[in-house]
Every structure is written in C-alpha cells, then in structure tokens.
Amino acid sequence: MASPDTRQRLIDAAAELIHARGYNAVGVQEVCEAADAQKGSFYHFFDSKEALMKAVLTDRRQGLGAFFGALPSDVPALESLALMYDAFAAAIVAQHAQDGHIRGCPIGSVGAEISTQSEAIRRAVCEALDDMTTTTRKLIERAIAEGDIPPTSTPKELAERLIAYVQGTTLLAKSRNDPEVMRELRSGCMLLLGVEPDRIQSLRSS
Amino acid sequence: MASPDTRQRLIDAAAELIHARGYNAVGVQEVCEAADAQKGSFYHFFDSKEALMKAVLTDRRQGLGAFFGALPSDVPALESLALMYDAFAAAIVAQHAQDGHIRGCPIGSVGAEISTQSEAIRRAVCEALDDMTTTTRKLIERAIAEGDIPPTSTPKELAERLIAYVQGTTLLAKSRNDPEVMRELRSGCMLLLGVEPDRIQSLRSS
Numbered sequence: 001m002a003s004p005d006t007r008q009r010l011i012d013a014a015a016e017l018i019h020a021r022g023y024n025a026v027g028v029q030e031v032c033e034a035a036d037a038q039k040g041s042f043y044h045f046f047d048s049k050e051a052l053m054k055a056v057l058t059d060r061r062q063g064l065g066a067f068f069g070a071l072p073s074d075v076p077a078l079e080s081l082a083l084m085y086d087a088f089a090a091a092i093v094a095q096h097a098q099d100g101h102i103r104g105c106p107i108g109s110v111g112a113e114i115s116t117q118s119e120a121i122r123r124a125v126c127e128a129l130d131d132m133t134t135t136t137r138k139l140i141e142r143a144i145a146e147g148d149i150p151p152t153s154t155p156k157e158l159a160e161r162l163i164a165y166v167q168g169t170t171l172l173a174k175s176r177n178d179p180e181v182m183r184e185l186r187s188g189c190m191l192l193l194g195v196e197p198d199r200i201q202s203l204r205s206s
Numbered sequence: 207m208a209s210p211d212t213r214q215r216l217i218d219a220a221a222e223l224i225h226a227r228g229y230n231a232v233g234v235q236e237v238c239e240a241a242d243a244q245k246g247s248f249y250h251f252f253d254s255k256e257a258l259m260k261a262v263l264t265d266r267r268q269g270l271g272a273f274f275g276a277l278p279s280d281v282p283a284l285e286s287l288a289l290m291y292d293a294f295a296a297a298i299v300a301q302h303a304q305d306g307h308i309r310g311c312p313i314g315s316v317g318a319e320i321s322t323q324s325e326a327i328r329r330a331v332c333e334a335l336d337d338m339t340t341t342t343r344k345l346i347e348r349a350i351a352e353g354d355i356p357p358t359s360t361p362k363e364l365a366e367r368l369i370a371y372v373q374g375t376t377l378l379a380k381s382r383n384d385p386e387v388m389r390e391l392r393s394g395c396m397l398l399l400g401v402e403p404d405r406i407q408s409l410r411s412s
Contacts, residue, residue, distance in 0.1 A: 022319050024230035101322040111381030112318030113228050116307040125381045152403055160378070160387075161371075161394045168374025172366070175317030175331045181366075188367045191398055197358055 007045045007055075009035040015056045019106045020099075022113050023053060023121075050118055053110070057124040060106055061131055068135045077142035078149060078195065082203045084139075085166065085189050089182035092170060096179045104174035108167040132166075133159045140193070150194045161192045213251045213261075215241040221262045225312045226305075229259060229320050229327075256324055259316070263330040266312055267337055274341045283348035284355060284401065288409045290345075291372065291395050295388035298376060302385045310380035314373040338372075339365045346399065356400045367398045 013034035017026045028049050032042050046052045067087070071080050096102045103109070111125040137159035143149040149158070165188050173181035190200040219240035223232045234255050238248050252258045273293070277286050302308045309315070317331040343365035349355040355364070371394050379387035396406040 021323055022230060024228060024319075025323060103322055104318060108377055108381070109318050112310060112315050112377050113230075115380045115383060116309055117227055117231060122381060122383060129378065129381055157390070160390065161397070164374035164378050164387075164390075164394065165367075165371050165398075166374065167377050168370035168372065171314055171318050171373050171377060172335065172370050174321045175314070175328060175335055177321060177328060181370075184363070184366065184370075188370065188398065191367070191400070192371075192394065194397070 006035070006037050006041050010037055010042060010045060010052065011055050011059050014052050015059065015106065018053070018056065018110070019103050020101070023049075023110060024113065028052075050120055053114075053118075053121050054124045057107065057110070057121070057128055061128045064107075064128065064131055068131075076146050076148060077139045078146070078190075078193075079203055081136070081139050081143065081162075081193070082186050082190065082200075085185045088166065089185045092173060092182050093179040096177075100177075102170075102174045102177050102179060105167060105170045108170060109174070112171070129163060132163050136162050143193075148195070148199075152194050158193055162189050165189060165192055212241070212243050212247050216243055216248060216251060216258065217261050217265050220258050221265065221312065224259070224262065224316070225309050226307070229255075229316055234258075256326055259320075259324075259327050260330045263313065263316070263327070263334055267334045270313075270334065270337055274337075282352050282354055283345045284352070284396075284399075285409055287342070287345050287349065287368075287395065287399070288392050291392045294372065295391045298379060298388050299385040302383075306383075308376075308380045308383050308385060311373060311376045314376060315380070318377070335369060338369050342368050349399070354401070354405075358400050364399055368395050371395055371398055 010031060014026070014031045017031060017034060028039065028042060031052070032039055042052075046055065068084075071084055073080075075083075092102060092104070107125055107128045110121065111129070115122040115125065133156070137155045140149060140155040140158050140162075144151050144155065153161075166185065169181060169185050169188065173179065187200055190203075191197075216237060220232070220237045223237060223240060234245065234248060237258070238245055248258075252261065274290075277290055279286075281289075298308060298310070313331055313334045316327065317335070321328040321331065339362070343361045346355060346361040346364050346368075350357050350361065359367075372391065375387060375391050375394065379385065393406055396409075397403075
C-alpha cells in the first residue's frame, strides 16, 4: 500500500486540488481519497499537510526544470525568453479551457496564500521562484551578449522584474478569470527588458 | 449591541486578520472575538463569511479612493505616479517592520487565494483592481498629454501592465518576506511606461 507510487499519487492529487482551490481549503482526507490512499499511507510518507505541500513544491520545481530544459537552445536567447512566456501563457489559457477557471501560477498562488503562515512553505516557494529567476537571468545574460537587450540594468535586476511581471499578470488573469490578460505577457516582458517595440513584433511566434 | 459601530469593528477585525493570514485560515468566531462582538451581531450584519469578505473589500476600495484622492494634484502626472508607487512600497515596508511579515496587497492576496472558490469575492476583488486601473489610466493619459510618457501603447494597456507589475512585485516581496524587493517598484513601473532611465532618476523622491 505504502509504495513509492502511493507517495507520487498523493503528491499529484494534492498538486491538483491545491492548485484548484488553495492550500487551506484542501484537507488531508480529501487528498487521500483523490489519491485512492489510506491515511496510514499518507502519514507513512508525510508528517503533515505542510510536509506534503513542500513535496508538491519540490515536484513543481522538477516540472519547471523540465520545462526550462525543453526550451530550444539553437535560437537567440531573446527568442527563447519570448517562447517561454508564450508557453507559460498558453498553459494558463489551456487550463482555463478545461474547467472555466484561471487557477494562476501553482507556485505564486501558494506564496500569496501561505507566506505569512508557514515559514517552511514560504521557503519552498522561494526556492522555486529562485529557479525561475536563475534561468531567466542566464537567458538575459546571453541576450545581452547577443546584442538583443540593452544592458541598462544588471541581468539579475531584469530577471527579478520579469518574474514580478509574470506573477502579477497571472494573478490579474486569475482575479479577472480572463485568459485574454495572458496575451499581454510577452509584450510586457519585452518592454521590461528594454526591447524596442519593432523588435518585439519581429520575434518568432510560438 | 448590533450598532453600526459593531459592523465596522467586524470589518476592521476581519480586514486585519485576513490580511495577516488569509481568508480560509480565519473563522467567523475568531473575527467576532477580535471585534468584541457576539455571533448574533455578526449574522445581523452579514449572511456569511463571504458577505463579510465582500464588505471588507468595499471598505478597502474606499480606503484606496482616499489614498488616490490624497495624491498631490499640482505636480506632473508622472511624478504623481512615482509618488503613488513609493507610498505603496513604503506602506508594505512599514507593515513588515511591525510584525516581521510582508503581508502583501490586501486585495491581490485575496484574489490569489479565493478567485477559483467564490465568484462573489472574485468580482469584489476585480472591482477594486478596476479602481486601481482607472486611476492609473487617468494619470497615464495626463502624463502622455504632458509629454512625459511616449504613447507607444494605449493608456489602458499601460495601466494594466503597471497593475500587474505592482501586484507581482508585492507577491514576490511577500514570498521572499523581503522588504528590499519593494524598492524596485518605482523603477520597474517607469520602465514599463517607456520612461527613459535618466528621467526616472530626476523625478522627485517622496
């Protein structure tokens, strides 16, 4: 019963339920039912719901790593950035098409809900955000070297601004429950990078 | 017992508790205790916790209106925008100094937590966000007329980008529990408006 499969099923079920309704609205019993697991199995793998949330965020980070790894590496970095934001926006829009709700970023939403309540979860959220910042910063460094982004700020500052903008746009899309909000993502990101409007238009579409 | 004062006390207590810990983590009983009110009084004024949350958001909108109304009107609109973001950042930082936690935007945090769960609360969040967008758009229109912002996008598009950036920066500050994140707010907003870096430096500080 307490097989590694069960652990992953609990993580997958929790990820889905918490993304749909938030951390505090979802209970351990409900996660167990959705994962077809006993409570005994749950507590074999996780000390608490908090520990489960941390495992979900670790799992999300791995998914994020796979997403970043799948970005084309044979194109200019600025194009990779544009494609990354298009793919993120498309994922949010696709999920809205499934159940009529924009759930937002599964990492940012947890950060917004839980940061003042659980230091352990807040730190796990931060680690995932740091992964995003690092990947973004590296692409920005390359795009600056390729002459596509003016070096008006440090790559780290630019990356932080982009993460903030992506999180905020996704939060607005969720609050408005409007997938159209996501369509602005690429343009806003490119403007924050100091890319000229003409150049934005000429970048390859996903 | 069920005086209008009691209603406002319930709203104030709920605003404080929900901002500190989130909507789902706070119960009606706890709000009543913090407001020194009986449950009977609560249900005299509010049908449900959801109705209370809507009243809190209406109250927040009024506070927001007062905040916007207090912005200096005798300065260029671009300066008003810069001062507005400085004041918002300062409020977030000041609150961190009180209890060591960045609570984030009291409106955006609720949007992130509850939008998929309560259509009524989501709509109330949207109305508050719309107020922010409208005020921002009007200032942008004036700043464009005053020649301080290049009209590369419509004022509404620019306003939406700013709201997204402000919400995202605040969410990052909350997730990192780091007031330093807020110090970037003015610069990022000005860059999104297409203001030249030199001009950003020359704007009056708050």
